[in-house]
Amino acid sequence: MKKVYIETMGCQMNKSDAERMYGMLEHCGYTQAIEPKDADMLIVNTCSIRKLSEDKAYSQIGVWGKWKKNKPSLKIVFAGCVAQQGGKNVFKRAPYVDLVLGTQRLYELPNLVKRIEEGERIASYDETPFEETDIKINRVKGTNAWIPIMEGCNNFCTYCIVPYTRGRERSRKPELIIAEAKKALSEGFKEITLLGQNVDSYGKDLEPYQNLSWLLRQINAIEGNFRIRFVTNYPTDITDELIDTVIESDKVCEYFHIPMQSGDDYTLKKMNRRYDLKTYKKICDHIRSRVKDVTITSDFIAGFPGETEEQFENTLKAMSELELDYSNTAAYSPREGTFAAKWKDLYIPEEVKSERLARLNEHNRECCLISNKKYIGREMEVLIENFEIRKNGNKVITGRTRNNKIVHIPYEKDITGEFINVKITNARTWYLNGEVL
Ligand code: SAH
Ligand code: SF4
Ligand code: F3S
Numbered sequence: 247m248k249k250v251y252i253e254t255m256g257c258q259m260n261k262s263d264a265e266r267m268y269g270m271l272e273h274c275g276y277t278q279a280i281e282p283k284d285a286d287m288l289i290v291n292t293c294s295i296r297k298l299s300e301d302k303a304y305s306q307i308g309v310w311g312k313w314k315k316n317k318p319s320l321k322i323v324f325a326g327c328v329a330q331q332g333g334k335n336v337f338k339r340a341p342y343v344d345l346v347l348g349t350q351r352l353y354e355l356p357n358l359v360k361r362i363e364e365g366e367r368i369a370s371y372d373e374t375p376f377e378e379t380d381i382k383i384n385r386v387k388g389t390n391a392w393i394p395i396m397e398g399c400n401n402f403c404t405y406c407i408v409p410y411t412r413g414r415e416r417s418r419k420p421e422l423i424i425a426e427a428k429k430a431l432s433e434g435f436k437e438i439t440l441l442g443q444n445v446d447s448y449g450k451d452l453e454p455y456q457n458l459s460w461l462l463r464q465i466n467a468i469e470g471n472f473r474i475r476f477v478t479n480y481p482t483d484i485t486d487e488l489i490d491t492v493i494e495s496d497k498v499c500e501y502f503h504i505p506m507q508s509g510d511d512y513t514l515k516k517m518n519r520r521y522d523l524k525t526y527k528k529i530c531d532h533i534r535s536r537v538k539d540v541t542i543t544s545d546f547i548a549g550f551p552g553e554t555e556e557q558f559e560n561t562l563k564a565m566s567e568l569e570l571d572y573s574n575t576a577a578y579s580p581r582e583g584t585f586a587a588k589w590k591d592l593y594i595p596e597e598v599k600s601e602r603l604a605r606l607n608e609h610n611r612e613c614c615l616i617s618n619k620k621y622i623g624r625e626m627e628v629l630i631e632n633f634e635i636r637k638n639g640n641k642v643i644t645g646r647t648r649n650n651k652i653v654h655i656p657y658e659k660d661i662t663g664e665f666i667n668v669k670i671t672n673a674r675t676w677y678l679n680g681e682v683l
Pocket of ligand 1: 295296405406407408443444478479480505506507545546547576577578579580581
């Protein structure tokens with residue numbers, strides 16, 4: 247059998263796509279290569295969210311292009327978000343690429359592989375999605391199974407490329423999702439994470455109309471001991487029904503990822519986000535008042551075009567005021583084709599952006615530590631994800647609480663996949679320490 251290696255960049259959606267590609271390629275006679283050097287086909291599954299991630303994709307492919315000189319039979323595939331956006335222009339920058347596979351054409355892979363094996367060079371990036379087929383999924387081993395429930399975005403935040411790389415919002419059929427969840431659970435996975443750029447939009451396009459709360463209840467009803475998570479929520483789309491569902495469904499975890507992007511009202515408007523600080527705060531307060539021990543995490547961008555020092559400081563203030571438990575942070579990166587990228591006269595100098603990002607990160611660390619300290623002395627259920635013997639000989643298991651806090655626990659043996667009750671003994675910035683009860 248031939249071998250394929252996939253290098254995945256970007257978000258969980260891309261990681262999930264890679265598991266699907268491995269599955270489809272198995273049917274085409276390819277097994278998974280451990281090392282890229284051993285592969286007959288190399289796939290870079292790209293991310294386009296920032297310029298840095300796009301550059302990384304091209305530099306990866308540059309390295310592989312050189313390998314092809316000594317191994318002309320090597321097939322190189324450029325997939326993912328940069329591929330969807332770049333289309334056949336990718337060939338200009340990387341002439342050694344055999345196949346450009348846009349995100350919308352993922353399920354066309356088996357047909358295309360046959361054609362490139364016969365020597366064709368193809369760019370498939372039509373915006374009409376290639377219809378999903380029932381495929382095998384080769385999941386990365388572990389405790390958590392990612393299941394996409396919807397793809398795409400209709401929001402067009404002015405900085406963001408995703409609506410152009412993932413297309414318009416589309417929901418997957420519930421019966422497919424539920425079957426995938428059952429299969430993953432039967433394979434031993436202990437956690438299902440439902441994925442989507444805006445999970446709250448789930449079901450709006452389905453016939454009959456469905457929603458995320460309904461889907462969560464369906465999955466919650468599957469027998470067995472497991473957890474359910476969902477990402478990402480758009481702040482103003484979170485409904486009372488969803489909050490009720492989280493409270494009432496025993497398997498659905500107390501965790502919301504609600505990107506805020508900025509704590510400044512003017513900047514939020516310029517970003518085309520449909521809320522202000524007051525509204526976002528109301529949403530957080532409401533969730534916290536109803537869901538016990540809930541973790542709320544967020545995303546923030548530093549140095550959006552035109553952002554003043556004062557506006558940036560409003561973001562820092564919001565992070566503490568809202569008691570956010572953790573935030574992903576990034577310096578603004580102009581993405582060609584988006585609205586904000588055109589506001590060149592408002593760009594913030596690189597050094598100011600990096601300085602703001604550093605302060606954002608420092609502030610995030612402080613918020614995380616404050617959040618973690620809340621749990622010292624508490625008893626919590628942990629799903630074990632890992633076992634390691636450290637250099638000093640200490641044996642440690644690591645897992646997550648329902649509210650997504652990482653816990654390190656001294657323990658003699660590997661009990662990955664088990665749920666245990668732990669007492670939290672100490673809090674660090676990024677994790678908690680605990681002991682088995
Ligand atoms: N759907 C999610 C976010 C998906 S993109 C939402 O609505 O928030 C993931 C994160 O990347 C975003 O939350 C944003 O913080 C960051 N991001 C997106 N475009 C960016 C850009 N041009 N520069 C820097 N960060 C960006
Ligand atoms: Fe991007 Fe905004 Fe859509 Fe999120 S909601 S994917 S940030 S356009
Ligand atoms: Fe990147 Fe595409 Fe995800 S741009 S963040 S891989 S949706």
